Amino acid sequence: MTDYTVEFAGTGETITVSDKETILSRCIEEGIAQEYSCRVGMCLACSAKIESGEVTQPAARGFTDEEAEHYALTCMARPQSDLVLDRGKYPPSIEDDAARAAGADPDAVSADD
Numbered sequence: 001m002t003d004y005t006v007e008f009a010g011t012g013e014t015i016t017v018s019d020k021e022t023i024l025s026r027c028i029e030e031g032i033a034q035e036y037s038c039r040v041g042m043c044l045a046c047s048a049k050i051e052s053g054e055v056t057q058p059a060a061r062g063f064t065d066e067e068a069e070h071y072a073l074t075c076m077a078r079p080q081s082d083l084v085l086d087r088g089k090y091p092p093s094i095e096d097d098a099a100r101a102a103g104a105d106p107d108a109v110s111a112d113d
């Protein structure tokens with residue numbers, strides 16, 4: 001068993017997670033406010049962008065292979081190196097779907113652009 005450091009971007013929160021446990025399970029134990037729902041890799045609520053490092057998440061069925069290279073489903077993901085994660089970030093395809101569901105045009109240019 002190997003322990004890795006998982007840092008959450010912009011929060012100052014850092015936890016130690018072994019390669020045998022999921023990032024979400026350690027977040028729950030440590031009181032980190034990581035969102036989740038299904039805990040079986042389907043709902044995508046626990047998504048985080050991988051800013052650096054690598055995870056293994058073979059059971060993360062909610063992501064395509066390409067998405068899984070850049071995003072972690074923390075309920076399934078186990079660290080394979082030290083990590084920096086940005087919690088609450090979703091692949092663009094999922095962000096677009098969420099925007100459409102909310103009635104927004106994801107391709108629209110906002111006043112902030």
Ligand code: FES
Pocket residue numbers: 035036037038039040041042043044045046047062073074075076
């Ligand atoms: S909690 Fe549903 S995919 Fe992780």
